[in-house]
Amino acid sequence: xxxxxxxxxxxxxxxxxxxxxxxxxxxxxxxxxxxxxxxxxxxxxxxxxxxxxxxxxxxxxxxxxxxxxxxxxxxxxxxxxxxxxxxxxxxxxxxxxxxxxxxxxxxxxxxxxxxxxxxxxxxxxxxxxxxxxxxxxxxxxxxxxxxxxxxxxxxxxxxxxxxxxxxxxxxxxxxxxxxxxxxxxxxxxxxxxxxxxxxxxxxxxxxxxxxxxxxxxxxxxxxxxxxxxxxxxxxxxxxxxxxxxxxxxxxxxxxxxxxxxxxxxxxxxxxxxxxxxxxxxxxxxxxxxxxxxxxxxxx
Amino acid sequence: xxxxxxxxxxxxxxxxxxxxxxxxxxxxxxxxxxxxxxxxxxxxxxxxxxxxxxx
Numbered sequence: 001x002x003x004x005x006x007x008x009x010x011x012x013x014x015x016x017x018x019x020x021x022x023x024x025x026x027x028x029x030x031x032x033x034x035x036x037x038x039x040x041x042x043x044x045x046x047x048x049x050x051x052x053x054x055x056x057x058x059x060x061x062x063x064x065x066x067x068x069x070x071x072x073x074x075x076x077x078x079x080x081x082x083x084x085x086x087x088x089x090x091x092x093x094x095x096x097x098x099x100x101x102x103x104x105x106x107x108x109x110x111x112x113x114x115x116x117x118x119x120x121x122x123x124x125x126x127x128x129x130x131x132x133x134x135x136x137x138x139x140x141x142x143x144x145x146x147x148x149x150x151x152x153x154x155x156x157x158x159x160x161x162x163x164x165x166x167x168x169x170x171x172x173x174x175x176x177x178x179x180x181x182x183x184x185x186x187x188x189x190x191x192x193x194x195x196x197x198x199x200x201x202x203x204x205x206x207x208x209x210x211x212x213x214x215x216x217x218x219x220x221x222x223x224x225x226x227x228x229x230x231x232x233x234x235x236x237x238x239x240x241x242x243x244x245x246x247x248x249x250x251x252x253x254x255x256x257x258x259x260x261x262x263x264x265x266x267x268x269x270x271x272x273x274x275x276x277x278x279x280x281x282x283x284x285x286x287x288x289x290x291x292x293x294x295x296x297x298x299x
Numbered sequence: 300x301x302x303x304x305x306x307x308x309x310x311x312x313x314x315x316x317x318x319x320x321x322x323x324x325x326x327x328x329x330x331x332x333x334x335x336x337x338x339x340x341x342x343x344x345x346x347x348x349x350x351x352x353x354x
Contacts, residue, residue, distance in 0.1 A: 007332050014303065014337060018344070026348075064348070065307070218300070248300050255308035255326075262317050283322035286305075286329075 020071045025081060029067045032085040033060055039144060045137040051100060052141060055092040063088040066217060069225040076156075076228040083152035084221055090115055090145045091173075091217055097133070098181040099269060106178050108132035113174040115142055119149035120166050120220070122159060153224075158232035162223040165241045169223075172198075172214040180211065180270050187270060202246050208272040209250050209285075212257065216249035254286055305330045306337035310345050 037056050043049035063085045070080035094112050101108075111132050118124045126143040130136035153159055179190040195207035202210045222244055226232055257264070257273040264271035276282035309323045327334050 003332075007336075010302070010333050011336055014333075015340075018340070022344075060352075248304075251301065252304055255304055258319070258322075259308055259311050259313040259317075261319075262313070279319055279322040280325065283325040286326050 017068070017071045020074060021068060024074070024077060025067050025071050026064060028070075028077065028081040029060075029064050029085055032082050033063060033089075036085070036089055036145070039141055043137070043139050043141050045135045048097075048135050048138045048141075051096040052093050052138075055096040056089065059088075059092040059095075062092060062217075066221045069221040073225050073228040076225075079152050079155050080225060080228070083149055083224060086145050086148040086152075087116075087119055087220070088217060090119055090142065090149070093142070093145075094177065098177060099267070102134050104181065104183045105132060106182055109178040109181050110174070113177050115146050116170050116174055117167065119146045120153060120163070120170055122150055122154040124150060156224065156227040157230040158227040161232045161234060162227045162237050165237055166220055166223050169217075169219045169241075169245065173217065173220075176211055176214040180215075184268065184270075205246055205250070206275070208275045209254070210246060212253040212272045213246035213250035216244075216252045218252050219244035219249050251286060254282070258282060258286075302330055302333040303337060303341075306334050307341045307345075310338060310341040 033056060037053070040049060040052035040056060043052055066084045066088045067081050070077045070084060073080060094115065097112060098109050111127075112129050114127055115129045118126055126146050128136075129142050130138070175194055176191075179194055180187055182190055191211050192207050195202075195210050198210060202213070205213070219241060222240060223237070226237070226240055254273060257271050258279070261271055261273055261279075263269075264274075273279070273282045276285060305326050309327055314320065314323045327338055
């Protein structure tokens, strides 16, 4: 019972954040998504247009969820909401292109995802992201998303302090997106080789748990929100990054995979929860009651 | 974050559609009282958003 005041205080904070979210943040998110929706409608290539519109409609939950971080820095909402929505929209669009596209070409996936790295480079420009892709006539949609991020990142007073960690998280995200979308015959081996290069930074994790953590954008959004504080120090950035990666990020994406199991099975998409012997086993691992390195199920 | 994420994700209708109630309950319980309180609030939030999205 001694924990009750703490729980009530936590609950009051979360309810206050929820109120701010409903009143201020989500209407802004709706506005931003509506703008990108209109822009996506103008994409000349029919397939690229379809994927852009599907990603905006079917994955808006991720943009809404990411924008929770804007509620933590209300004075910066006008910068953080457009930034988080645009960055998440790039991620959602490219995920659709890789999932449902016509190739399994790693060079194509790598070049497309250069957009994510450029988006968090305030001094950067844009590139020919479709250089290895069979379609390219997007009417400047992807470049416009990248530039929208760059404009907002430039306004963050402590961006220089978080930039290195942000780029590290995005680089890991890009690696994951490249390897997990390869041909089903080679993707698992590629992911295992990639994990072996990072194993020391993720002790206690199975390879698919590390991969899941790399697939979360939450760590990036937390750092962007923190960069609104001019006094942000290097030690705070390190502890924030360590708090999110790999554990919170891993939990985030494993929960996402947990609820998407049927959908991923129907499309033949990789789902990291499938590597646990049963859903109950996955739940026990998520709650910390199962050890790492538990015998995976046959994928 | 560790309380809110399970509460939010496990509020999704897909949990019931795939009959994942049992493992979902285990995760929510492990999150502690705050997660258990937040879970119905998140369900309400998702229903409101879905109702808004479908007009």
